[in-house]
Amino acid sequence: MKAIRQTIQKDLVKETVFASCDHPTAEQIYNTIVLTHPSISKATVYRNLNLLVDDGLVKRVQVLGGPDHFDKTVLDHYHIQCTCCKRVEDVEGIPNLGILAGITNAKGYRIDSYEIVFSGVCPDCLEKNAAMKQ
Incomplete structure (x- = not known):
């Protein structure tokens, strides 16, 4: 070690x-x-x-x-990044939806870790954008 x-x-x-x-x-x-x-x-x-x-x-x-x-x-989990302000946050409470098992079964890999980053617009930026349009 x-x-x-x-x-x-x-x-x-x-x-x-x-x-x-x-x-x-x-x-x-x-x-x-x-x-x-x-x-x-x-x-x-x-x-x-x-x-x-x-x-x-x-x-x-x-x-x-x-x-x-x-x-x-450090445990495997999902993230989401705001496309406007670039903030990155954890996404919690979402199961892996069988993605890992599907990859293992389809390709024969053993999955050791993963990193999935979703992108979207955060609530703060949505609010700012809506205020600017008024």
Whole structure:
């Protein structure tokens, strides 16, 4: 088993991700940390995010046309991204609808993990768009 090396910077990055109510980007994580630790570099934040992902402590959420987001929930689950504001959120309470079994049966794969990201317009952006049309 690989030993997980802890550093102050890695702890700062992890704590920032875990304190977040959403799925921040590396840039957002850096902007939060630099407020209290101005000597930290972006490269340090990016490097430690990659280490946290490699260690299985944080999940990387890749979205089309934008930067990766980071999630403190590492178990497989769905996400949704707003096409207007780019916010990423968890989608909870939706069963996998037999998708995994269908892929396994049709192709013979053993599914180890998955990442599904839905896209749409969030309620806040829908409200803003409706207000602008009035």
